[in-house]
Amino acid sequence: MENIEKKILSFKEAVLFMDVSKSLLYKLTSEGRINFFKPNNGKVYFRKEDLENWMMQNEVKSITSLEESIIDKMRTSGRKY
Template sequence: MRENNHQNIPNAQLIMQKEILSFKEALVYLDVSESFLYKLTAKKAIEFTKPNGGKIYFSKENLNNWMLSNTSQSKKTLETEILEHLKKNQKCRED
């Protein structure tokens, strides 16, 4: 994990057990900088809660969804999908 300049770096094992994370815990979980996470929240690119207008909290499910939101398929998977599509189109033309 990236080194943070925080005095009280949250314990990674404790983070893994929790469902709701504080801002500092989310930094450790995502392994991103403080400024990057603030930018994501400002752009509303990542879901968060702010009870009573106070501290920012994140659900791990939302953080996981964000991390997996821009999946890149392997070359092999793309080739297989193209071949299947071509075969399907070939059958449609023959019918």
């Protein structure tokens, strides 16, 4: 995708960046599930950062990552198990 360093993306650019269908992006905007801007009630624009935040929600961690997190919490709590 061209201009990958852009901070503001048009609707079409957002669809390409997120690799989703137009209908899904329309649904996300109409349901208020993703931030967007509509200057002068015209075209829809998105902050790239908002799109990235939406894509990175609901992380599913690997077993190894969960184990490391538990071990780290056990170490920092000072409790003996």
